[in-house]
Amino acid sequence: MLNANDQGGHVDVTAPADLAVTLAEINRKLDAVVEVTEDLGRQLESFEDLREDLVPIAHEGILIAYRKLHELEQAGVIDFLKESAGVFHTISTSFTQEDVKALGDNVVHILRTVRSLTQPEVLDLADKAAGALREAPAEPLGRIGLLRSFRDPEVRKGLTMFLAVLREMGGEAESEESAT
C-alpha cells in the first residue's frame, strides 16, 4: 500500500509486491474516474441537446400565445374575463366556507331540481303563468266573479295542481319537525 508522507509529500512504497497491487488499485480508480467523467460529459451533452431543441419550440409557443391573446383581446374576451373576476369576488365574499361545503353536499340535489325545472312542460307552465300575470285584469274579482271562476275547468285544474304543491310542502315541513 502507499504511505504518503504528509509533511514531505513523498510516497513510501514498502515492498515491490505492494507496488503491483497499488498500481492496479490506481488503475482501477483511474478507470472509475474516466467513467464518471464520461458520464458527466454525456449528461452535459444531453442538457445542451435539450436546450437546443426546446428553445425554438418555446419561442414558437410564445409567439403563438401572443397571437392568440391578441385575438382574444380584439374579440373582447379579455375585458369580459376581467369583469367576471369582480363577479367571482362578490360571490366568494358573500358565501362562507360552510355555504360552499353545503353546496358541495347538495350539488346533486340542486342539479336534479334544475333538471326538473327545465323540463319542457315546466317551462311551458312558467311561460303560461307569466302570460296570465301580464294579462290579468287590473281590478280584483268580486265575490261573485270568484265563485264563477271556480266553475271554469282550467281554474279548477290549476287549483288542483296548486293544492298538490301545498300538500307536498306541508309534508316536507312535518318531516323536518319530526327530525328535529
Add this chain to the structure above:
Amino acid sequence: MKKLLILGAGTAGTMMAAKMRRNLDRDDWEITVVDQDDRHIYQPGLLFIPFSIYRTRDVIKPRSRYIPRGVDFITSEIDVIEPDRNRVRLSGGVELEYDFLVIATGSRIVPEETEGLTEEGWQETAFDFYTLDGAARLEGALEAWEGGRLVLNVVEMPIKCPIAPIEFVCLADWYLTEKGVRDKTEILYATPLEGAFTKPRASAMLGDILDKKNIKVEGLYSAGSVDGANGVLKSWDEREISYDLLVTIPTHMGSETIERSDMGDELSFVPTNKNTLQADGFENIFVLGDATDLPSSKAGSVAHFQGEVLEENLLRAIMGRPLVNEFDGHANCFIETGFGKAVLIDFNYDVEPLPGKYPVPGVGPLSLLGESEMNHWGKMAFRWIYWNMLLKGAEIPGVESRMSMAGKWS
C-alpha cells in the same frame, strides 16, 4: 462465456444492446455489436435538411457513444451470416460465434433498381433525401429553385417511414410559400398507393390536406424508368410525368449481408414471425427494425415497440421458455404538414389510425389524426427523446409497446 451478437448499430441494434446489457450478467454474457462505420444518423431529421431546418451536423453522432459500457463494438463490414454454424464472418476475415443473434441491419435505398434514375440528371435534377448526401444536395437545389414542376415519386413499397413523402410535399408547400415561389410551382405526388397513405381513413384525411394545399396526387403510379435528359418519369403502364425537379424515394432493400447469406426474400428482408420477431426457421436468431419482412411500418417507433417485445423474448429464449406473441404491429408517427403544424397517427396491424387524443385520453396534449401545433412541437422534441431515451433503451413514460384504444374515437 455465452455470446449475444447484434448486427447493426442503428436505432434497433443500439437500443437492443442497451436493453440486453442491463438484463444479462456481465460475468456470463458477452455482447458484441457490429456495424460498418461509427456514424449514427438520426434518420427522421433527414427530412428537415432540404428545407434548411436542420443542418447535416444536427443529425450525426458517433455510434460508439451510444453503445453501452460492457458491450464490444466492432466497426467492420459484415460479410456473411452462417446460421447453421452459429457464426458471422466479417469482411476482414474475422469470425464471430454466437449463441443468440439479433439481426438489425436495417434497409437501404437502391436507386440503381430504377432504369435511368442514376444516369443523366442524377443529383442535378433528380434527388433522394433518404441519405445524408442526397438531403444536403437537395437543399442546394431547393435554395436555387425559382419555379416549375416539382414531382415527388415513391418508386415502390415498402419504404422507410411511409409518411415521409407526404411530409416532404407539405414542407415543400410551406418552404416555397415562404420563399415566394409557390405560385410558380406545381407540386405533384406520384405514389404506387391508391391514395396518400396505406390506411383508408388516414389516407382520406391526408388527401384532404394535400388537396387544400393544391398538391396533386397521382395514385397507383409504379415508376418504371426515368429519362433524366428530358426530365420525364415513366410508369410501367406508360403514364409519363414531366418534371423540373424530381425527388425520388427509390426502391428499398435489406442489407447486402442478408442477400449474401441467402436469408432474405426477393428484397433481402428477413422472413420474421410477425408477433414473436423470431427469424423463420432459426430458433436462436431474432430480427428487429427495418430488416424484417413484416407488414408493419419501417420506422423508429416500430423498432422501439418491437424492442420491448424482443427483450422479453430473447430472455425467454435464453431460459428455454416459450416466446410471447406480443408484437401487434404498433406504430406511431408525427406527420409534418407545414406552417408549424403536424398530424399524429397511432395504429397497428389491425387498427387503422383513428382520431382522438394521445397519450392521455381526452387530454392529449397530442391530437390523433388532427393537425395541431402541439403535434409539431412533439415532432421537434422527438430528436432529444431519440438520442437520450430511445437509443438508451429507456422506457418512454405513457408510451406502451402494445397499441391502446384509450383516447381513440372509433
